[in-house]
Amino acid sequence: MDIGVIQGIDRLILLAFNGSENLFLDNFVVVLTSAYTWIPLYFSLLYLVIKNNENWQKILLVIGAVAICLLLSNTINLGLVKPLVARLRPLEEPSLRGIISATNNYSASGYSFFSSHTSNAFVLAVFFSLLIRDKVFTTCMLVWCSVVSLTRIYLGVHYPSDVVVGIIFGSSMAVLVYFLYLRIYIRCSDKLHYNISTKYTRTGYSFADIDVVISILILTFIYAAFRAVLSI
Template sequence: MLDQLILWERELFLALNHLHTPFLDAFMYLISARWTWTAVVIALILWVFYKRSPKEAILFIVIAVLMHVACDQLTSSLIKPFFGRLRPAYHPYTKDMVMNVYNNLGWGFSFVSGHAANFFAIAMFTSLSFRNRFYSVLVFSLATLVAYSRIYLGVHFLSDIIPGSLLGVLLGYLFYRLYVLCRSKFFGKSKANLPYKVFQNNIVVWRTILLGYLFFMIAFSLEMSKVLIRIGYY
């Protein structure tokens, strides 16, 4: 039974991994690269500080940073070395069939996905903190897109992504509870359960920034794929 499950997962992984086009190669590579999110992180920090008390902004940023560190350490320093699962490009079940993008085979161990954990953690944490339906749909869609990109790029199995995503959701919720607890200590219990009211006044700005980033990535990926086709990469 276990062997059959492994074969089913391999077939599903390969089906999801083989949906390649020049545009998707560029888009999935860029959306998965952490450096492409640098401007978004800077924009988030500036937005959090805009028209809010420094104490409120600093507390939010500190909790978010602690959550990111916890995700990274838990996945990279604890879970991955413990299980020692090979990446798809090196795994005997898939190494001859997996499609990678731009010769990126991944490095280190595979289980669980740190990208999935981190992006779903920030999605859960900010969704609970902001309490805006449109934003929640948007941020969880982006997290899902990043998680899928790891399969598309051939650096994670589906069974790396799902546990990583669930771990991220759990950590996002736990750090949100820590955020509420810290607010009750610093600002009084009357405000403790209402952090979303702090962010209501200009949540549209933050949603627009995220949408702008997504559209920019789409446009840039189109141009990048055209250039690669023109120079004979494909």
């Protein structure tokens, strides 16, 4: 397919999802796109890891694996890909001025390709889904990272292709680092100490603790909606 056709489709999808005349939705998206909004979710994932691993060696192994995922994702993207591609964000693209909506004067610094927000969200969602192996948890995490990704298009700070590449890259990094984590975990353990019970996933994570994470996730969406209403 010709690159011009791909760019045309990219812009059409961008225009379809960018902005609205709905003040609630505008405010809602601005709250959802902020990494600070999801701090309770990050802490709940940390709680889940600490509560469901037998010792600090295993806890630090998980934390280290997640940190490596995020470090590699951001280093490669911010340090190599974005400066090399140097793609302007939609809001800064001269040919799109007056067409793209700047929601609540929201803007972002740096280049557009590819989306760090998307990549980082999918790193967390995919890695923890592989770690925990629960369908409900995986569904909730994928909904979360998909919503975060769509906010970037809505706000006009990323093209759809930026988001798609962010999804692929973040997911790939999570899978690669997870299997590295698993190899180290197996070597460090005499055997896999998984609890075999209806109260635990097949990798030994408590459903009760998973419910805490899901509850925090849902409550954060409610909080974002409440903030949006107050901002109208």
